[in-house]
Amino acid sequence: MLEALGLDDAHTAVYRSVLAVPSASAKEVSASVGMPVGRARTMIGELERLGLLARQASQPDRVVASPPAIALKPLLLERERGLTRAHEALIEFSELYREAADQRNAADVVDVILGTDAVRQRIGQLQAAANREVRVLVLSQVAIISGAENVEEDRALERGVRYRVVVEGGVLERPGFLDVARSVGALGEEIRVLPTLPTRMFIADDAMALLPMRSHGENSSLGALLVHPSGLLDLVMAIFEEYWKTATRLLPDDNGAQDGVDRDVLKLLLLGLTDATIAAQLRISVRTLQRRVAELMELAAVTTRIQLGAEAVRRGWI
Known part of the structure; x- marks a missing residue:
């Protein structure tokens, strides 16, 4: 959620957990977000340097969350200014590149x-x-x-x-x-x-x-x-x-009369793959594949795989 500010999900989780309570210790944050105490303490320190957390005056080992509208807004504004400057540079550099491209020769x-x-x-x-x-x-x-x-x-x-x-x-x-x-x-x-x-x-x-x-x-x-x-x-x-x-x-539409495995079998057969390759892709044994091909040939009333492919196309199975 705070990636735009250079913070990852762990920082967001820690900040959210402190926002939800009056104050928290590193151990309590650790338990709340499910991370080691040492890592939670590191996260707290980083958020403190950014002004998102502050030490509680009466108990320095505990932290409180800074109001988001006050703590996050300056960071967001600075990031927006940075993006604006980057966008302006992009326009300038693109124009320079375009002018140079207009002067390119064949080489x-x-x-x-x-x-x-x-x-x-x-x-x-x-x-x-x-x-x-x-x-x-x-x-x-x-x-x-x-x-x-x-x-x-x-x-x-x-x-x-x-x-x-x-x-x-x-x-x-x-x-x-x-x-x-x-x-x-x-x-x-x-x-x-x-x-x-x-x-x-x-x-x-x-x-x-x-x-x-x-x-x-x-x-x-x-x-x-x-x-x-x-x-x-x-x-x-x-x-x-x-x-x-x-x-x-490669992949047939899912509107044919056959189930998904049969469509895959027929499509891969038409692409000329070997039985071993088709079986590996479908995670079935070669014997299972060959048995299913034989069943499809019987269903289509054909005697060769070439005829099966033609009949599958004619019937809209693939």
Whole structure:
């Protein structure tokens, strides 16, 4: 609640607990918020330095809460002034950047990013700056940044940024990928699949694209090309849209006649995954998967898996 002032949930909990009582000791705060006494004492000291808490005159080992309207308002005003100054600097810097961008020649529309950490930083920055949409191509090779590390994707999805992602078929072999796809799908991310892709790609809105690449040879290293607004960026976006149009949607809509597991089985079969990979994604045994496929074939009155796929599409099961 007080993150805007640089305070975390623990500070908020301590301040709230003291607000609710006439006064409190570190031991009482510790018991109230469920943290060790030493940590509670540290929190109290930090809040005291900020003027949110004060020592009780008659009992210095106890603290009282300062009135929020008096203690918090100056902090908020100072933070607002800081944000105003930062916003003014943003406008000034953006104008300088725009003027420089207008003077870019053909060689200046691409920046070269060197090093794994620098590439990861740019990927995070692109997502953090996106307002409308992020478009991504994902290779089956080891990811530059894992889903767990990519916190900016979660934040972007939470603020309503749309994600359109095309992955190589090999990505579906990663353990738990289907569960992850379903969870981000609920937040507005759509994933499609193609057998192969030529490169990785990140596009933020229509403003900038990042093309990560790895050099070859003994001294292989990771780098990327950062593409600014230009004819080249237009080409990169057009390439993504072509792959998007031909890719197959990973997760079916939930309006088919079959239950969720059957829809997943049918969809993954159509994507060409092996029985072992499908079973691993669905957390069932291969034998259970094969038995269910046989039951679906009997239900659809077909004798081959190819016929099953066609019949499933015709009947609207996927």
